[in-house]
Amino acid sequence: QVQLVESGGGLVQAGGSLRLSCAASGRTFSSYTMAWFRQAPGKEREFVAVISRRGIITYYSDSTEGRFTISRDNAKNTVYLQMNSLKPEDTAVYYCAADASALRISRTVQQYEYWGQGTQVTVDS
DSSP, X not given: OEEEEEEOOEEEETTOOEEEEEEEEEXXXXXXXXXXXXXXXXXXXXXXXXXXXXXXXXEEOTTTTTTEEEEEETTTTEEEEEEOSOOGGGOEEEEEEEEOOSSOOOXXXXXXXXXXXXXXXXXXX
16 A cells, blocks of 8 residues: 655646645555546546656646656655646646556546545646
8 A cells, every 4th residue: 555645736827837746655656657637626537647657658638748747756755747837727636646557557537546635736827
């Protein structure tokens, strides 16, 4: 089992940047595919970005490709989400999630077993 704690959220002006962090504890961090999801008020939780166990493969949603960068430091048990050129529509609670399966690099909420508590990101226009 792994425990996840996000940090780095806050209020930022449109066009600004934030970096989210997700610290993991428990089982070996490098054995998990890690992802970021977000949920805006009244909307379903949606995929943002995912990174493979060794950090070689990454995928992004269409809305974040080119603006967000996911990375991980397995020595520090941490995954990051660098968010640039933020827009008001990026406002949401951002969650990191972990998947122990060795068979996939998933973009699907239901395939992630472990979740953090979330961190609020608000982008002011």
